[in-house]
Amino acid sequence: MNQKKLHVLFICGWYPSRVLPTNGDFIERHAQAVAKQHKVSVIHLITDKKITKDIELSTKVINEIETHIAYLKEVKNPIKKIYLFLKAFSLLLKKVSVFDIVHLNELFPFGVFSLYLKWFKKKPFIISEHWTAYKHPLSNKISFIEKTISKIIVKNASYICPVSNDLASSMQSLDFKGNYKRVPNVVNTNLFFPDHKKNEIFTITHVSNMNDKHKNVKGLLHVIAKLEVENIDFKFNIIGKNSIKYLKYANKLGLDSKKIKFMNQIPHTEIAKELRKSNLFVLFSNYENLPCVILESFSCGIPVISTNVGGISEYFPDNFGKLIIKNDEEKLKEEILNFYNKKNNVATKDEMHTYVKSLFSEQAIANNFTNLYYKTLSI
Numbered sequence: 001m002n003q004k005k006l007h008v009l010f011i012c013g014w015y016p017s018r019v020l021p022t023n024g025d026f027i028e029r030h031a032q033a034v035a036k037q038h039k040v041s042v043i044h045l046i047t048d049k050k051i052t053k054d055i056e057l058s059t060k061v062i063n064e065i066e067t068h069i070a071y072l073k074e075v076k077n078p079i080k081k082i083y084l085f086l087k088a089f090s091l092l093l094k095k096v097s098v099f100d101i102v103h104l105n106e107l108f109p110f111g112v113f114s115l116y117l118k119w120f121k122k123k124p125f126i127i128s129e130h131w132t133a134y135k136h137p138l139s140n141k142i143s144f145i146e147k148t149i150s151k152i153i154v155k156n157a158s159y160i161c162p163v164s165n166d167l168a169s170s171m172q173s174l175d176f177k178g179n180y181k182r183v184p185n186v187v188n189t190n191l192f193f194p195d196h197k198k199n200e201i202f203t204i205t206h207v208s209n210m211n212d213k214h215k216n217v218k219g220l221l222h223v224i225a226k227l228e229v230e231n232i233d234f235k236f237n238i239i240g241k242n243s244i245k246y247l248k249y250a251n252k253l254g255l256d257s258k259k260i261k262f263m264n265q266i267p268h269t270e271i272a273k274e275l276r277k278s279n280l281f282v283l284f285s286n287y288e289n290l291p292c293v294i295l296e297s298f299s300c301g302i303p304v305i306s307t308n309v310g311g312i313s314e315y316f317p318d319n320f321g322k323l324i325i326k327n328d329e330e331k332l333k334e335e336i337l338n339f340y341n342k343k344n345n346v347a348t349k350d351e352m353h354t355y356v357k358s359l360f361s362e363q364a365i366a367n368n369f370t371n372l373y374y375k376t377l378s379i
Contacts, residue, residue, distance in 0.1 A: 006373055007039040007099040009123075011113050013106025014130075015044040017069050018058075022241075022265065026292050027105045029186040030128060032063050033362040034103070034369050041066040041099065043092045045085055045110075049074045055088050059095055068092045089113055101373050103128065104157070108146050111153035118156055124376050126159040126369075128183065132214075132289055134170045135310065147174060154178040158376040161369075163290040164311020183368045184315060185292045187299050187360040191269065194301035194349035195276040202234045202340050205278040205302075207271060207293045208285075210240040216284045216307075217246055219329055223284070224260060225253045226333045232340055234259060237274060241265040275300040280339050286326055288312055299356040301349025305335050317355065319347045 010031050014024025031040050048056070048071035056071040070088035075081050102125035104114045114125040133139065142150075154160055154176040161183040162168045168180045208215040217238070224236050236259060238246070243262040250260060266274070271293075275281065281297035281304045288310035295315065297304050304321035306312055313323055322344070324331045338344050347355075358364060 004374075005038055006101060006377075007041065007097065008034055008101055008103050008373065009096060009099040009117075010034075010040060010042045010103045010105060011110050012042060012044045013110045015042060015046075015067075015069070015105075017044060017046050017071075019046050019048050019071070024105070025268070026130060026185050027128070028065075029188065029292075029362075030103075030105070030365065030369075031065050033186045033366040035064045036362055037366045037370055038373075039066075040064075041068065041096045043068050043070075043089065043096065043113075045070045045072060045088050045092075047072050047074050054084055055091065057088075057091060057095075066096075068095050099123065101125065101376060103369070104153075105129075106131065107153055108150045112149065115153060115156055124158050125156075126161060126372055126376060127154070127157045129160065129162045129167065129171065130185075130289055131167075132287055132310070134167060134174065135287055135289075136170065136173070138287070139170065139174060142174070150174075151176055159372050161372070164314050166311035166314065167289050181372060183365065183372075184290055184360055185295060186362055186365045187292065187295045187356050188268075189299050189353065189357045189361045191272050192275065192296045192299035192356075193272075194353050196349065199277065199279055202232070202280075203237065203278045204234060204280045204282055204336065205237045205239065205274055205297075206282050206284075207239045207274075208283070210243050210245070214285060214287065216286050216327070217243075218249060219327060220282065220284045220332075221246065221250055221253055221255065223329050223332045223336070224250075224255055226329065227336060228256055228259065230333075230337065232337070234340065236260045237263060237278070239263040239266060239271065239274060272296070272300065275302055278302050280305065280336065281321075282332070282336070283307065284326075284332060285309055290315065295356055295360050298352045299360075301352045303339065303344070303346050303352075305332060305339070315359070317347065319345050320352060320355075321346075 034040050054073050058069045060067050072084045102114050104125050104127045117123040159181045160178045163184050281302050283306040290311045307326040308323035322335045
């Protein structure tokens with residue numbers, strides 16, 4: 001592989017900021033991986049309801065990444081909003097030194113900036129995509145104008161890198177024609193590693209954004225109620241922003257407060273600790289692409305029960321857990337009991353960690369992107 005160090009400009013629709021500290025943290029992890037091999041600069045624009053002036057710029061070096069964020073005043077006039085975004089992008093671009101290639105994250109609308117840089121500055125671009133809304137029937141809500149512009153953006157990209165083949169198929173079904181190359185999410189395998197200590201109480205963990213329509217949290221609570229009838233010794237941790245909002249529903253179901261614990265959003269380092277202390281991770285989603293937390297669980301040597309939706313099955317070895325049909329509460333209860341009673345053949349913790357390290361570590365993902373950058377630039 002050619003060892004020339006590049007300057008990669010990440011243009012991000014989602015990215016952690018003071019407005020949304022964890023939004024797009026999976027993109028940040030991609031950037032951090034690439035930064036192990038190349039220079040990386042990030043441009044991100046976001047509306048901030050708390051500011052009074054039109055645009056406020058921030059430049060910081062975070063984890064070796066030159067991070068440029070523009071905070072824009074909230075405005076109702078769509079014309080002024082577009083003007084502010086264009087002006088902010090122009091101001092941020094001036095802060096970035098000469099770069100070699102653009103890495104776009106979130107196809108629309110920020111792909112318009114990538115088109116500009118390709119057409120007028122001769123800078124090629126690739127796209128990373130994570131958005132679940134390209135999947136049917138969610139895709140029905142995408143407007144004709146957005147689809148039309150997105151087709152142009154995809155056509156002009158050197159590579160489109162969805163995190164799963166399932167997402168690639170969804171995008172292609174929308175007639176987004178281009179050169180697709182799957183590149184999955186990153187796992188920090190130095191942070192997510194196995195702990196070989198045994199738990200006194202069988203511990204099940206769920207981590208998500210707590211959106212019930214997406215993650216089916218209430219369905220999960222129904223299953224916990226079914227488990228309590230089985231009279232087994234377990235505890236269930238539910239972790240995510242505002243998870244406490246489900247306490248009232250849990251009380252309505254009569255759940256034992258000693259068996260279930262609602263935890264607010266916690267730092268990534270703490271999530272790793274909670275996973276290591278678990279016996280099982282459960283995700284009961286209605287739709288997904290490739291959830292980072294499943295891969296992080298594997299990296300900690302923790303088996304997973306998940307609904308078989310989106311691209312999850314693409315990276316889910318048979319002896320790493322179980323995949324079930326979505327909304328099947330009885331099957332979820334049955335499989336949890338199977339793990340509790342040690343009826344399943346499960347890979348060792350070290351085998352799981354080694355698998356993740358080989359495919360999803362910072363080095364593995366950086367190598368994937370570096371190869372695509374060099375192919376794009378033909379060097």
